Amino acid sequence: MMQTVSGELGSRLLYYMKFMRELEHRIEKLYRQGKIVGGVFFGRGQEAISAGSAILTEPGDVVCPSHRDLAAFLIRGMEPWVIVAHYLGRRDGPTRGRDGNTHMGSLKHHIISYISSMAAIVPVANGVAFSFQYRKQSNVVLCYFGDGATSRGEWHEAMNFGAVFKLPIVYICNNNQYAYSTPVSRQMAVAHITDRASGYGFPCHRVDGNDVLAVHEATKEAMARARRGEGPTLLECETFRMSGHSAHDGAEYVPKELFEQWARKCPIARFEKVLLEASVLSRAEIEQIDQRVEAEVEEAVRRAELSPYPDPAELLLNVFADTSEKQSPIALPKAEGN
Numbered sequence: 001m002m003q004t005v006s007g008e009l010g011s012r013l014l015y016y017m018k019f020m021r022e023l024e025h026r027i028e029k030l031y032r033q034g035k036i037v038g039g040v041f042f043g044r045g046q047e048a049i050s051a052g053s054a055i056l057t058e059p060g061d062v063v064c065p066s067h068r069d070l071a072a073f074l075i076r077g078m079e080p081w082v083i084v085a086h087y088l089g090r091r092d093g094p095t096r097g098r099d100g101n102t103h104m105g106s107l108k109h110h111i112i113s114y115i116s117s118m119a120a121i122v123p124v125a126n127g128v129a130f131s132f133q134y135r136k137q138s139n140v141v142l143c144y145f146g147d148g149a150t151s152r153g154e155w156h157e158a159m160n161f162g163a164v165f166k167l168p169i170v171y172i173c174n175n176n177q178y179a180y181s182t183p184v185s186r187q188m189a190v191a192h193i194t195d196r197a198s199g200y201g202f203p204c205h206r207v208d209g210n211d212v213l214a215v216h217e218a219t220k221e222a223m224a225r226a227r228r229g230e231g232p233t234l235l236e237c238e239t240f241r242m243s244g245h246s247a248h249d250g251a252e253y254v255p256k257e258l259f260e261q262w263a264r265k266c267p268i269a270r271f272e273k274v275l276l277e278a279s280v281l282s283r284a285e286i287e288q289i290d291q292r293v294e295a296e297v298e299e300a301v302r303r304a305e306l307s308p309y310p311d312p313a314e315l316l317l318n319v320f321a322d323t324s325e326k327q328s329p330i331a332l333p334k335a336e337g338n
């Protein structure tokens with residue numbers, strides 16, 4: 001069945017998926033040049049998940065992205081050069097050069113940084129959703145994590161809490177088949193992540209995570225349900241990690257055929273084909289998106305490299321709570337929009 005999408009949505013989705021891939025490519029290059037000393041994680045091959053879902057957020061909603069969800073940061077409005085500055089450990093990054101890894105967030109953009117990449121964020125995301133419910137705000141949290149996260153205790157506790165309190169949250173799992181070097185079959189005895197959560201009492205759906213429109217549709221339904229006060233939904237987006245765990249990892253433990261098989265399902269190439277076949281976008285319009293992405297990524301790197309390194313005298317600033325600021329570090333800006 002041919003999926004339909006408007007030209008406006010189609011080009012935005014394609015733009016963000018391409019932007020994420022290109023920005024990660026450039027960040028990888030900086031890492032290989034020795035300019036990044038921390039870890040570099042990619043969501044290569046998984047772009048449809050964060051792009052297809054985060055694009056649905058309204059200004060007052062909150063996203064809790066994992067280390068493979070760069071498009072969620074971009075869609076929420078975090079400036080690409082600030083992201084690059086973060087990786088480069090520069091003063092203009094969101095941690096002012098303290099973390100050369102992916103632990104970044106921006107309360108201004110309603111992006112909560114993950115704590116550990118393995119489920120520790122899920123109870124925090126529940127807390128944000130609980131605050132929406134408590135304040136009678138019709139906002140929703142999108143909480144992202146990998147398959148490995150679902151093997152952790154706090155994940156199960158969080159699912160149960162979300163279910164019992166009917167929290168306005170969508171749990172979005174990227175099942176990319178591996179948690180570092182551990183394949184899914186070595187970490188759980190059921191076939192699907194949805195099998196794990198079905199006992200909690202809320203809808204769980206398996207989604208083709210390499211089909212951006214499928215992710216979009218499933219998230220739209222889940223967000224509408226959450227806004228109606230009917231509680232959470234778990235989406236298991238099936239995909240593949242088209243890289244090592246991080247830039248230092250050659251992924252020799254992954255059979256080559258799997259990479260070949262999943263390369264044929266590239267979410268960007270697939271979506272381009274859908275858009276072209278349905279005459280939603282022309283080849284020339286797609287090329288314009290490519291050129292725009294290339295120029296913007298180039299500019300992001302240029303600007304980030306101009307940012308200074310942090311002053312060692314500021315090393316401890318904002319590391320410990322400063323009560324003199326009279327501001328809770330976790331207070332979200334007032335919700336706008338709905």
Ligand SMILES: Cc1ncc(C[n+]2csc(CCOP(=O)(O)OP(=O)(O)O)c2C)c(N)n1
Pocket residue numbers: 066068116117118145146147148149150174176178179180241245
């Ligand atoms: C509590 C904890 N244990 C281990 C790690 C190291 N670690 C970081 S990410 C990761 C694998 C995550 O796998 P998954 O949840 O499937 O997400 P993916 O990286 O595949 O997207 C591991 C073992 C960690 N950060 N925190």
